[in-house]
Amino acid sequence: MPDLRLPIGRAIAARLIVILAVVLLAPGVAAADDPAIAAGAPALVKGFADEGVSLLEDRSVSAAVRAERFRGLLRRYFATEAIARWVLGRYWNQFDAAQRDEYYRLFEDLVVYGYAKRFGEYTGERLRIVRTVLDSNTQATVFSEIDRPTGGQPINVDWRVGGRADVYRIVDVVVENVSLSQTWRSDFSATIQQSGKPAALLDVLRARTAQLKAEIGAAN
Amino acid sequence: MPRSVRRLVGLVVAVSMAAAVAGCATPPDRSDAEAYAEFKALNDPLEPLNRTVFGFNQAIDAMFLRPFADFYRLLLPAPFREGVHNILANLRSPVILANDLLQGEIDRAGTTTGRFLINSTLGVGGLCDWATDFGLPRHSEDFGQTLAVWGAPEGPFLMLPLIGPSNPRDAVGLAVDSFILDPFGLMGTLDMAPEWMVTMQYVRYGATVVDERSQNVEELDDLQKSSLDFYAALRSLYRQYRTSEIWQGHPPAATEGPRFDDFPSLPAD
Numbered sequence: 001m002p003d004l005r006l007p008i009g010r011a012i013a014a015r016l017i018v019i020l021a022v023v024l025l026a027p028g029v030a031a032a033d034d035p036a037i038a039a040g041a042p043a044l045v046k047g048f049a050d051e052g053v054s055l056l057e058d059r060s061v062s063a064a065v066r067a068e069r070f071r072g073l074l075r076r077y078f079a080t081e082a083i084a085r086w087v088l089g090r091y092w093n094q095f096d097a098a099q100r101d102e103y104y105r106l107f108e109d110l111v112v113y114g115y116a117k118r119f120g121e122y123t124g125e126r127l128r129i130v131r132t133v134l135d136s137n138t139q140a141t142v143f144s145e146i147d148r149p150t151g152g153q154p155i156n157v158d159w160r161v162g163g164r165a166d167v168y169r170i171v172d173v174v175v176e177n178v179s180l181s182q183t184w185r186s187d188f189s190a191t192i193q194q195s196g197k198p199a200a201l202l203d204v205l206r207a208r209t210a211q212l213k214a215e216i217g218a219a220n
Numbered sequence: 221m222p223r224s225v226r227r228l229v230g231l232v233v234a235v236s237m238a239a240a241v242a243g244c245a246t247p248p249d250r251s252d253a254e255a256y257a258e259f260k261a262l263n264d265p266l267e268p269l270n271r272t273v274f275g276f277n278q279a280i281d282a283m284f285l286r287p288f289a290d291f292y293r294l295l296l297p298a299p300f301r302e303g304v305h306n307i308l309a310n311l312r313s314p315v316i317l318a319n320d321l322l323q324g325e326i327d328r329a330g331t332t333t334g335r336f337l338i339n340s341t342l343g344v345g346g347l348c349d350w351a352t353d354f355g356l357p358r359h360s361e362d363f364g365q366t367l368a369v370w371g372a373p374e375g376p377f378l379m380l381p382l383i384g385p386s387n388p389r390d391a392v393g394l395a396v397d398s399f400i401l402d403p404f405g406l407m408g409t410l411d412m413a414p415e416w417m418v419t420m421q422y423v424r425y426g427a428t429v430v431d432e433r434s435q436n437v438e439e440l441d442d443l444q445k446s447s448l449d450f451y452a453a454l455r456s457l458y459r460q461y462r463t464s465e466i467w468q469g470h471p472p473a474a475t476e477g478p479r480f481d482d483f484p485s486l487p488a489d
Contacts, residue, residue: 079480086478090254114446135473138480153357156469162480171478177464177471181478183447183456189258190452204448 041140041161048077049127056122067116079169087184091198106205113212270379289434310346319361364393385458
């Protein structure tokens with residue numbers, strides 16, 4: 001008889017352990033899967049939007065100073081190097097260390113001066129975060145909307161955020177389903193193909209960033 | 221066949237012949253796998269010709285379209301332009317409805333019908349878009365998208381004279397929308413349109429071109445300034461935009477793009 005009870009008792013005990021394990025560990029498992037980036041990604045985007053708005057609304061400083069402040073924002077919120085590298089695609093391997101360094105610098109300048117030029121057009125738009133979708137444990141998309149100054153349907157802006165632990169960065173901005181990174185990548189690879197050699201991209205970038213920078217300086 | 225259709229057919233024939241003569245981009249050698257993959261992904265075997273057409277389009281734009289659009293924006297106040305835009309959009313309702321139905325989108329077909337009824341009456345011939353306030357937001361639809369939903373491949377990228385970025389699927393779609401699905405266009409195709417209607421159609425097409433150009437002034441300026449190769453940027457933008465439209469604004473998430481999780485500078489957890 002005890003031989004019979006023992007297995008039953010064991011089976012029940014085993015079941016209990018399983019149930020306990022599920023109940024007790026479930027939040028832990030969920031947290032390991034879902035965790036930080038689900039809250040971290042929207043917080044990052046909100047942080048960038050808030051700081052961006054105060055930068056845009058502060059008209060007391062010169063355009064050049066605002067451009068450099070924007071560079072600071074960019075470094076804190078965006079994985080600029082990862083973006084620059086992906087944008088270059090297969091030509092990355094054809095650049096030597098010095099070319100890569102210069103490319104990083106020029107890419108950042110292109111973004112900074114290209115956008116800083118348009119800061120004057122800002123008319124008080126605000127960004128609303130709609131929802132966050134986890135693409136993987138290390139990648140999330142934050143969906144947001146920006147109201148148009150003229151009314152009508154808001155502009156959809158999706159932010160792709162990547163990261164681990166508590167370090168997150170924006171890796172792409174998708175405006176009305178058009179990815180900035182994707183567009184740059186096509187643009188850059190066409191520039192290289194038109195000239196026939198990767199190093200020519202650096203010449204074009206050098207000329208363009210110098211021109212943009214001069215225009216911003218002149219706007220003071 | 222009415223003159224407009226014959227002209228379009230003539231244009232397509234001329235472009236195809238020019239394509240045959242002007243030649244195609246030389247594909248890279250297959251032994252260079254990366255270069256060959258990139259060539260396939262760009263899907264622009266007619267690039268040299270397309271770039272020539274793009275140059276022509278830009279010249280026409282600089283000479284006529286852009287100045288006209290600028291004048292339009294300068295001389296007429298925003299509410300007036302909004303009204304013109306709404307009327308033109310309302311006129312497109314039958315085309316949108318036909319494509320909603322052809323794609324089996326019954327809900328959207330209902331929205332389009334409701335919008336047309338409300339805006340044509342309360343909205344005074346489409347001048348005001350009240351339907352959006354009634355919870356029937358505007359959406360776009362065209363036969364190029366319908367073909368995509370039906371599974372037709374897009375074909376190679378095409379830069380059409382005067383029309384701009386396209387591909388064979390969208391070019392066919394544009395012709396079907398303009399000459400068959402559009403009631404006024406269909407009457408013209410069947411030579412059933414009275415003289416005044418033909419004239420009004422030309423006015424409508426002209427107004428559509430000016431309206432669209434005037435709506436895109438900043439966007440195109442931005443793209444031109446921010447890109448190194450305007451043609452390539454426009455090509456990429458057009459493809460992404462069409463993909464999004466085909467998926468009704470919710471394209472599948474990109475599987476590739478920059479990532480931040482595989483960078484060694486990050487502290488491991």
